[in-house]
Structure formats: C-alpha cells, structure tokens
Amino acid sequence: MPSAAPVLVQPLRLAGPGDRHLVTDTLTALHGWSSTRTPESQTRFTSPCRTAALSVNGDVGSPVAWTVHGYTTPGAEPLWRASFSSGTPAEVVAAFTAALAEDLSARHYLQRASTPASVLADRGWRPSEHSPKGFHDQVAPDGWALYRHRLGHQPHEDEVSRLVPPTWSMLAGSPQQPSWCAEFTIGVPFHPLTQAAAAFSTPGPVLRCADEIPARHLARVTVLRRPSGRSTHPAGPVEAGRPHLPPARPAPAARRR
Structure with missing residues (x-):
C-alpha cells in the first residue's frame, strides 16, 4: 500500500x-474570524467580538503549534490561555475552537452537566496511582494518554505567562515522553474544554494518510481499513455530525473537574 494512501486510524489522539484546515476553515467560513499575519510570522485568527484569538505557529508543510487567548475586553491583557503543541491532532484543536466560536457567537458560554473528568471516566479513564504531588491524573485505558488537573490555586496571570503549571493538561503518548500536549489555564471556558476532552478521548477512527501516523505510535494504533473514494486528505472523525459528548447527565458530586 503506498505510504500516502488514506487509511482509518484509531485512537484519534495517536x-x-x-x-x-479543519480548525481554520471552520473559524473563518462559519464564524467570521479574521485572519492576519503577525510580525512574528504567525497567522492570527481573531473573533468578531475581539475577545478571543488563535495564533498558528508554523508554515504550510511544517509542524504547527496552536495558542488561543481569551480577553475580557478587546485590547486587555489575556485572561486565559489554551495551547496545543506541535503534533496535536487537528480534531482536538477544532473541538475546542469550534465550541469557543459557537459560544462567542451566542454571546454566552454554554453550561453543561458533563465535565472533562466525567466524560473521561465514562470512557474508562481511571485515576492514576502515580500522579505527581499536587496533581490528579486520569489515565487512558491503554495507558498512552493522561488528563492532568493541578490542585491548588495560582494567579491566572502566572499561568497565562507560563510561570506556573497550567490547571489542566492533556498528554498523549508515553507519559514520560509525551508526543504532544495541550495546556489550559484557569479561566478557560468549560464548554470548549469539555469538548476538547471528548475529542481527546474518542476512539475515532479518523482519516489519515498512512505516512502521517507517527512512527512511535505505529505499534499503538489500529489501522482499520482503506476507505473507498478518491479523497486523500485527512478529514474529521468518522462520527462527525454526532454530538461530541454522551447524553448530558449530572456528574457525581465527588468527581473532579
């Protein structure tokens, strides 16, 4: 099979x-975010209300890192930050940014009964017995991803400036040497965060060219089949169009966020 042949791969996170374009086209075409080029050679997408901005660090054909900042008012100092390192699946980034754009268009952040921790628990992610001091980890059933919640309070501006660890993190690959990570500071809207967690934990499958699968993940992913049709471009999850989350229901009071 040619290396560029499209295949269906699961889990999504690997x-x-x-x-x-799964991220950027949705923002510009559906939600009217504007695109500019910054002096730092980043592409910056700004919401119509100018209270959120996505910075894309990386040119076409190169690895991309994504950073989203939220503001209370246009021109103010950032209130929160969400960042996705190079290698993060576009579906995870898009789950966050699409939910954020939808909420901003509606002029309010949606409240959901589900939390990231409860979504992961419903999918078999369990508390780790090896969480670092000051953190609470949930580990994927295969052991190759974790969701980390930092305990205690730190000033939000220190988190945004990366002076202290973020409140929430998603790490995929070996826990000791993750292939990619996403960080979310205190103040990140909870609906987009929960949607990102849902994408992070979905089994998939997703469409990829065979040579796009990271070599270190080949022993950890399942290639289901070669899809029919002419498309050779990556697409969203096969279940796209269905709700990202399971039916909302009140989460047990003892569960962490």
Whole structure:
C-alpha cells in the first residue's frame, strides 16, 4: 500500500496532526474570524467580538503549534490561555475552537452537566496511582494518554505567562515522553474544554494518510481499513455530525473537574 494512501486510524489522539484546515476553515467560513499575519510570522485568527484569538505557529508543510487567548475586553491583557503543541491532532484543536466560536457567537458560554473528568471516566479513564504531588491524573485505558488537573490555586496571570503549571493538561503518548500536549489555564471556558476532552478521548477512527501516523505510535494504533473514494486528505472523525459528548447527565458530586 503506498505510504500516502488514506487509511482509518484509531485512537484519534495517536493518529497524527491531520489537516490544519479543519480548525481554520471552520473559524473563518462559519464564524467570521479574521485572519492576519503577525510580525512574528504567525497567522492570527481573531473573533468578531475581539475577545478571543488563535495564533498558528508554523508554515504550510511544517509542524504547527496552536495558542488561543481569551480577553475580557478587546485590547486587555489575556485572561486565559489554551495551547496545543506541535503534533496535536487537528480534531482536538477544532473541538475546542469550534465550541469557543459557537459560544462567542451566542454571546454566552454554554453550561453543561458533563465535565472533562466525567466524560473521561465514562470512557474508562481511571485515576492514576502515580500522579505527581499536587496533581490528579486520569489515565487512558491503554495507558498512552493522561488528563492532568493541578490542585491548588495560582494567579491566572502566572499561568497565562507560563510561570506556573497550567490547571489542566492533556498528554498523549508515553507519559514520560509525551508526543504532544495541550495546556489550559484557569479561566478557560468549560464548554470548549469539555469538548476538547471528548475529542481527546474518542476512539475515532479518523482519516489519515498512512505516512502521517507517527512512527512511535505505529505499534499503538489500529489501522482499520482503506476507505473507498478518491479523497486523500485527512478529514474529521468518522462520527462527525454526532454530538461530541454522551447524553448530558449530572456528574457525581465527588468527581473532579
């Protein structure tokens, strides 16, 4: 099978970065975010209300890192930050940014009964017995991803400036040497965070070119089949169009966020 042949891969979190247009086209075409080029050679997408901005660090054909900042008012100092390192699947980034854009369009952040921790628990992620001091980890059933919640309070500006660890993190690959990570500071809207966690934990499958799958993940992913049709470009999850989350129900009071 040619290396560029499209295949269906699961789980999503180990499938590789995918198509960046899954993130950017949704923001510009559906939600009216504007695009500019910054002096730092980043592409910056800004919401119509100018209270959120996505910075894309990386040119076409190169690895991409994504950073989203939220503001209370246009021109103010950032209130929160969400960042996705190079290698993060575009579906995870898109789950966060699409939910954020939808909430901003509606002029309010949606409240959901589900939390990231409860979504992961419902999918078999369990508390780790080896969480570092000051953190609470949930580990994927295969052991190759974790969701980390930092305990205690730190000033939000220190988190945004990366002076202290973020409140929430998603790490995929070996826990000791993750292939990619996403960080979310205190103040990140909870609906987009929960949608990102849902994408992070979905089994998939997703469409990728065979040579896009990271070599270190080949022994950990399942290639289901070669899809029919002519498309050779990565696409969203096969279940796209269905709700990202399971039916909302009140989460047990003892569960962590």
